[in-house]
Amino acid sequence: MHLLVTGGAGFIGGHLAEAFVADGHDVVVLDSLDPFYDVRIKRHTIERCREQAETGDGSYRFVEGDIRERADIETAIEETDVVFHQAAQAGVRGSVDEPRRYNEVNVDGTLNILDAARTHDIGRVVCASSSSVYGKPRSLPYDEEHPTTPVSPYGASKLASERYACAYSEVYDLSAVALRYFTVYGPRMRPNMAISNFVSRCLNGEPPVIYGDGTQTRDFTYVDDVVAANRALLSTGAADGEAVNVGSTDNIEIQTLATEIRDMLAPDLDLVYDERHDADAEHTHADTSKAADLLGYEPTHTIREGVTAFVEWYRENRDWYEPLVRAS
8 A cells, every 4th residue: 555654754743653554555745844852753753664574565655745745745745545644743841932933833744644545535534633622630540532622733733633533433434533642652653752761761870850730640651552552543434424532451650650660770879859840631541441342452561561672772772862852
């Protein structure tokens, strides 16, 4: 199949592109190489995908472009069967400072993708959404019927973008799905995330820093499980028009996570606490029964298994990855 992955040089999009090329698909990546974090990580991802294409049956083409520019989308979308729309302005805290930028990229950019998909008669658009759409929990775990009351501009922008995708699916006969990711982590993850920071600091003899009192909980989802959920949408239309949770079905206190990483890597270190940001979610926890029913989704990594796998990857790639984490 011919697949377009927007944001395909980023963390999740890069893993999708690499997996799809390995599966033998013809993959086009559209990415602006936005320096939200060090673009050398993105360039490393591009090279991995190109190497994968050289050794397998799939093909890979990189297009540097911006989803806010319709001409850039037109350059990338020809002959596409399915769009995996991962491009977004990420980061809850950044959205507090620049809410209009987040709207321009996440909402207007998504509308551009959806309009192009209509014009080109695309088979399906899979949009990346976020657990941030839920906001303050009334009950946990979150199922898809939980009220969506985001508390950050980022969450509001992701909710608007997924609602547009589902509305287009309803009124324009465009197959579209929104996957609500719960804190995805793994190899090549964004350097400024909690797990990458905890691991990096402990390996360098520095105490992990916790923002808040550490009682916040997160449902951390290993990136391979996110890839599996997206891959399922190549062969089923069961979730068309739906928003679907993709998580680990588990959660952990941030303080417990930091303690376990510290105990694994540098048990003599103390934990350090700093001020919590108001826009950060208090708790996340995914009910994935809908994904199981519609997509056959079953997460393969518990949080502790995934963190162990990430630590092993980090050690193996420390020479190039760590300097970029430390610089962030």
